[in-house]
Structures are given as structure tokens and as C-alpha cells.
Amino acid sequence: MERFVSTYAMRLDSKGRMSIPAPYRALIARDGLEHVYCHPALERPALQAGGARLMTGIDALIERYPPYSEAREQLAGALYGAIEILKLDPEGRVMLSEGLKSHAHIGNEAVLVGLGDSFRIWEPGRFRAHLAEATAKLRALKAEIGSRGATGNTRADGA
Template identity: 25%
Template sequence: MFRGATLVNLDSKGRLSVPTRYRDQLIESATGQMVCTIDIHHPCLLLYPLPEWEIIEQKLSRLSSMNPVERRVQRLLLGHASECQMDSAGRLLVAPVLRQHAGLTKEVMLVGQFNKFELWDETTWYQQVKEDIDAEQSATGTLSERLQDLSL
């Protein structure tokens, strides 16, 4: 399980160094093999260990290519999916087209989200956090049953 937000740097070749606290887990569970794709709702990237991504691929394969909405989701997620192998120094190369989608330049937030990471431009990440907090503080709608049962 991945949790927490960590500032990492992209080097001049577009590689990011995976924090050491995740490296052993990624080597053990995925032999360092990762898949990166775009997030279709936010300007960030999704980074999955290969076994987790294969579960997503199975779900995507069950969608109908004849349904325009389902086909669009398949096209966006699979079409942008890029395999990346963690090197011996614990670095991952993020493809240029993916870096461009998320506006990644130098400072990147690596955000743990259970079975995957999100990769955000640092400034965009903090803007999103502020928007999310503001939205929660001004929310007047009814919480879903799952959120009502969540006790923090």
C-alpha cells in the first residue's frame, strides 16, 4: 500500500528517483516494473506496479469497444500507457508525452494512493489540495453512505 506525498525531482532526462521506502516493495511485488498513464479527470499521471496495472487492463478489456464512452476510456488509458522499469539506482523514466500531459518539469509530487501513485506538478498539486479542501468546507450536499460510515 502506498501513502503519503513526497516531493521528488525529475532529472534532465525525465527520470524520477523513487523514494527508498517504496523501492523494496516495488522490487518484491513487481520486479521494479511499472506502468504510467494519464489521469483522465485531473492533470496528473497514474503510476501502477505492473501486477496492479494488469488488473486494470483486464477490467478495460471487458468494456465494449462499440460503446463510444467505454471506447474513449480504453483509448485514453491504454493509448497513453507506458511501461517503465526501475533502474538499479531506483529511477523511473517518465515518457515525454506523459510529462507534457501533467505539466511535469522539475519538482514533482509523488502521491501514494493505495495501489498506485499519482504524479503531479508541485504547484498544481498544492492548488488541487486547496480546491479540494475548499470544496469540502463549503459542501452542502449529502455524504454517500460509505463516507458517512468513515470515522476519522
């Protein structure tokens, strides 16, 4: 199964359209779609986007809760209700709504970042800050794992 991978810098044209990279379009087309699902990321100033696998993940998350439960209804409303269907034009471009651009603070440039089953759309400066923080956390985790491995201890509590 192929994944959304890599990072692409894109410019929005004068009409506010943005190209979706060809490898991403190929994955979406494989799902039989001519559009991209997109919603504001819940925990980041970015947009979550993708095809059928994004929707499958959302479905699975919502289905963890009992039908008619308050949690399920809130989650479904927050996710399904916020999704916008962005139609791909013949050149592989989509139009981001003002609401989506506002959430992610996107002006005339964006960065698309693969996350496997989906991708995120970021304002470039905010993505650089996010990437620096994530890289620092990853380095710290690597150092922690490496120090535990030197003693043969793989438990975080040292036992």
C-alpha cells in the first residue's frame, strides 16, 4: 500500500488555487476520487487532507464510541461537519476556502507534508517551527532509547 510521503512547497495562484502534487493525486485517483477531503487539524494550525484512507480512519475513530452516545455525536460533528470536499480541477489544483486558509494561517504559500494515510497543509513558517520541535523530540527519544539499549534495559522505568 502506497502512502502520502515527502514534503512539497506550493504557491497559491491569484485565484487562490493550489496544486496537489502528482504523487498525492495518484493515490487519491486510486481511490476512485476526483476530490480531496480536507478539514482543520484538531490540534494544530494546519489542515488535514487525503482520500479514502483519511475517511476510513475517521470512521474507525468514531465507531469506537457507542451509537447515539454524546462522545460519538460530538466527534462526528467536529470531524464530518468540518470536512470540505475540494474538487480537483483538470490541472490537479484545488481551491482552499477562506475558513480553511484562516485556520492554517495560509496566505499565498503552503507546504504539503505526507503523513502516510493522509497529508497536512501548513503555512511554511509554522511548519518549520513544528518540524524543529518534532525533530528535537525525536532526537531526545533516540538518545533515551540509545542509553537504555547500552545497558540492555528496554523498560522506561529502569526495572
